[in-house]
Amino acid sequence: MEKEVVAMLLAGGRGTRLGLLTDDIAKPAVPFGGKYRIIDFTLSNCANSGINTIGVLTQYRPMTLNSYIGIGSSWDLDKTMDENGDGVTILPPYINKDGGQWYSGTANSIFQNIEYIDQHNPKYVLILSGDHIYRMNYQGLIDHHKEMQADATISVLRVPWEEANRFGIMNTDEDGKIVEFQEKPEKPKNNQASMGIYVFDWKVLREQLIEDEKKEDSSHDFGKDIIPQLLGKNKKLYAYNFSGYWKDVGTVNSYWEANMDLLSKDFILDLFDRKWVFRSENYKVAPKYVGEHAEIHRALISDGCKILGEVDTTVIFPEVFVGEQTRIIESVIMPKVRIGENVLIEKTIIGEGTIIEDGVKLLKDPKDEITVIPHQSRIVLSEDSPKGYEIRRRGDA
């Protein structure tokens, strides 16, 4: 059946720069913002934009992500929800009679799923990434694409000039037509950065994917290969200006910052807007208990928690216990973490299910770096260690 738009959500990356947080799970499945996982933002944007056919490309450590997304019902993206849509389909690499291979790049992952897209015969394909935090109505992007009669439209954002060299920069003419693309330029000509969100005419993209696949020197990447190739062919590529909060949470620093951003007073990405709800897994947990001696300032805290100590400038996920006389500052505490009494935690990201025993002091790193404690750790006091504590894997003796 013909559909106007099929979205392809790239969620296969490991996210190496998130270090210990992605040892066990893919980056899009990393908990974020007190109750969400990173991918919730993109899936919620899809649902709220009326995009109802979505292929999710997974590869690295997909178990958590696959079971988390399930049939998409958390976001009302179950295929029975919309008679015109096909809901969410998880697309891992697969083998057919000619063999098979891992996804070798963002473009290659779409190439390997041409059949899935053809089956829906869409006019447009929307390429999204599973590791950005933002709120966007994709319909605006698609409308712009149609209006300009473009072959491809790239969503761009003005970034601070000093950061422009970290992005793919689009140089455009007065009409917003892209005339030049510079990937991470040393001397950027402007500050319009690609957000990694594209809409293509499916026919144009399909042809280019097949051509690119044959090129031995290609890394099969949208930014590095497909976009320059299309520009080289004089295809009509337009920029679509996005203004609003957008953050790639690909590094420990940006992940931590994005969590801290949520704590500011009038933060522009409004999690409380009932007209654009960011949906997530439904935690079936009790209301949060705040104790008699608790102190909470600048915090985002979910249900199922028991807070008896002091929490300042911190994001806390469901089912976290914070003991008496404990103090937590500038930190991110993932689900099911148990923190004992008399504990001090400064500028630390604590992985899911970790246990921190009474008296442990996780002091701020002397170089002001963010400390990361892996999921399922146990932190115990230790006189032998210079830091006074030792991190063990939970379950180990």
Add this chain to the structure above:
Amino acid sequence: MKNIMGIINDRDRPKGLEQLIVKRSPGAIPFGSKYRMVDLILSSMSISGIKNVGIFTGEHSGSLINHVKSGKEWGLLRNKDGLFMLPSRYEEHTDYLERSKEEYVLYSNSTIVYFSSFEPMEQFFNEKEADIVIAYGMDKKPPLTKGLYITLEEDRVTGLSETQKDAGYKRSMEVVLMKKEIFKKLLENVGKIGSNPLEVLIDEHKNYKIYGFLYKGYVAYVDNLYCYYKENMELLDEKLWTDLFQGRGSIITIRNDEAPTKYLEASHVKKTLVTEGCIIKGNIENSIIFRGVKLKKGASIKNSIIMQKAVIGRGAVIENAILDKDVEIKSGVRLIGTPDKPLFITKKAIIEKEN
């Protein structure tokens, strides 16, 4: 517990709860920061593995039906069995009982506060080879309003009454496990003998082998506004929070997809139950806060129950009060009740400061 079906009665409209049930049924009364009363019994049934539940709906049942919806959260959105709404006359629903394959019925009203699996009660039922088992709690001083009272000789129930006839009568939880055939007979006689199944049972109890089952966990009766206030406040006991909410399974309610609650710089929150979707800039002490409550700077709440989506303006002071849903309290307003007589503010009220 594949052989037991659940029946919840949401028809009784206690006089004492009048203010809370103006436009809702008793089961739909908000409770404990994120729940509705009916969530407790539905969750107990759910953790007991009951897959077939019927609800006798009464006046203003829309509130209950909109809350429970398909029953999905309690595992009741199923191709086989699931959730059934039973409106209109009791006697009309004997067909539903006949159609159901289960041989036993677990009957409860929609406002009893407790959370537990029914497995021990079923075991007791089997040991006694009973026709009927009625659960009663440990509470020595339950409110003595209309209910189901029992007298016991050993475990055997020898007398049943709607009121406490004499000191020998204990208040039961109105949680009754019985053979389906017996429940069917009770239903058939509604209108002839009593006005609901329990009234029929009171009249007919001599015909059956009835036992009393002592439930040792937390039980509370909510049949007037004061009890409602008191029982909510009880939840602020840390031990009870742990017992009630951190035991086997958890109390389930529908999903609301609210953001985590946000605390700003100036917030002070102590001894309070808070759920999600709130933005807190003021002070809260000893209170129960439902979802989506916005508390402005300098506002303060003490010993109160604040239901969904209230907006409390700057510098407002609220003590010993119950605010129903969607209430707006403008800046500077003072609402002070007493612990014995909490102030009640009706749904959607807007309260401004008098000049």
